[in-house]
Amino acid sequence: MLPLLLGPSVLLIAVFVIAPAVYGIYLGFTNTQLTGFAARDPDFVGLDNYQNLLTSDEFLGSLGHTAQFVFFSAIIGQTILGMAAALLLRKKWLRGKGLFGAAILLPMVVPEVVASLTWASVLSPRDEGTFNRLIGLFGGASAAPLQEAPMLSIIIVNIWRGIALAMIMFQAALEDVPDELIEAARVDGAGAMRVFRYVTLPLIRGPVFLYLLLTTITTVGVFGLVYFLTQGGPGSATQLTSIYIYQHAFQYSQIGLGSAASVILLALLLVLGLTYVRLSKVEV
Amino acid sequence: MATAATLEKSTATVRKPHRRMSRVMAVRQAMQYVLIVLLALFCLVPFAWMVLSAVDAQAGPTVQSPEFTLDNFVRFFTKADTPRLLANSLLISVSATALNLACGIFGAYALSRIRFRGRKTFMFSILLIRVIPPPATIVALYLMMVKMSLDNSYLGLILVEAAAALPVTLWLLKGAIDAIPFELEEAAWMDGSTRFGAIRKIVFPLVGPGLGAAALIAFMAVWGDFLTPLVLLQSPDLYPLSIGLFRAFTAFNQVDWGVLAASAVIYMTPPAILYGFLRRYLFRASIGSAVKG
Secondary structure (H helix, E strand, C coil), X not given: CHHHHHHHHHHHHHHHHHHHHHHHHHHCXXXXXXXXXXXXXXXXXXXXXXXXXXXXXXXXXXXXXXXXXXXXXXXXXXXXXXXXXHHHCCCCCCCCHHHHHHHHHHHHHCCHHHHHHHHHHHCCXXXXXXXXXXXXXXXXXXXXXXXXXXXXXXXXXXXXXXXXXXXXXXXXXXXXXCHHHHHHHHHCCCCHHHHHHHHHHHHCHHHHHHHHHHHHHHHHCCCHHHHHHHCCCCCCCCCCHHHHHHXXXXXXXXHHHHHHHHHHHHHHHHHHHHHHHHHCCCCC | CHHHHHHHHHHHHHCCCCHHHHHHHHHHHHHHHHHHHHHHHHHHCCHXXXXXXXXXXXXXXXXXXXXXXXXXXXXXXXXXXXXXXXXXXXXXXXHHHHHHHHHHHHHHHHHHHCCXXXXXXXXXXXXXXCXXXXXXXXXXXXXXXXXXXXXXXXXXXHHHHHHHCHHHHHHHHHHHHHCCCHHHHHHHHHCCCCHHHHHHHHHHHHCHHHHHHHHHHHHHHHHHCCHHHHHHCCCHHHCCHHHHHHHHHHCCCCCCHHXXXXXXXXXXHHHHHHHHHHHHXXXXXXXXXXXXX
């Protein structure tokens, strides 16, 4: 009788989370359209959608963009800056830890629309844009970052947004590294870089790997942050797979194709997700 | 320069024997200060436009020194369409959070106290659900909602948002209920309480902080969501702030930058404040990663 208490939760998750995932797999085998004839009476088309996708430069390009985006923003940028922040905020002599910590957290805390909006002003092509004023100080000519280096721009925006999560995860991991160990290495004459490389890093390898999986998974799901700024453009320069799916399903009305693309994305992530759940060794 | 002086003093006290070392240390510490300040600036500078323009009578799309006014906020609350955005955001987020918690607390109680078959599988499955990126299910979800006539309605969006936040809520609350000794409930039974009476008298009061944390996380997730309302809602009457801001920003003809900046400030304030309350609690809970996005 008491397990029934779980009923409402199971029902909500089953209907609004599981069912769409399953229904999506079915839709991927059809030529369903958002409007028109194929909306009312879709045909079963087998693997056509998948064949189209896997031979489509646009879709493969979107996978490539997502891979680039994940690799440079999440795996490289957020990890390095998050680690730097976590290591710096651990120094005993550092004053104003609370303020620095709060500043780094702010980009993560605000809604993604606000995050995009702030960056729209920074990356504005006008001379008065924050970025252009900054390079003006160093004598550089004004640029239009979102047009001239769109991928780099959105990578930087996403690094900015994700430093905090990396920092938090690494701070928690670093708490388990005994100070004596680091001091002992320093006394033996090891420099800061060597201490990090040979003492600290091996001790927090597990949490770091876990973070890399987690950030990869969440970064693949990034949509609003980029869509708000570029809508996938210019051309298809920042068309991530998430944006590809949205545009094809809702703007070009190709529900079947969009669903098949979703399934491909899901399949790729499920592998990472299962590894994550296995490795995170959560207690149930 | 003042900081360099204090730095040198503080290192000198730590490393008494090496006077010459302390100069090297001071330089190194100063460099690390520079690093952390640069990092903090990188994080804060993008907000400059929003904060300055929100109080600028002549606000434009880029940073400029403001001609101070609070008129943008007054206009936000008196314009025809903007107060509605805030009301919609509140309605959707509060309802979805309430539904989420109502389902979550009972579900979590069952998961915590009862060893039924499939419990472990269920816990791991909902953890795995967290890895499904929203863009990967949104297409099928939209079509389902259309077929159930739940698209373009508050109810539909609230149900979806409540469900999407449930895995995290269940995990958090299960942990919180695990921490309440079962003996307390058994003692209440001894005193004649029913099982539900014991839940009401023992579990509800003690689960307070966990419930609060779950509520804030669910609220912030719904409040900040962009993709789901973008896809599910068509009538501007139903738009929450996230969509309202997006539409206002992409309205090429005439963007009211001052009101846009003021809206953004209003929109970001609740999560920024709520996060302050949460911070200490959250990262002790194993599911801290849930707050991203």
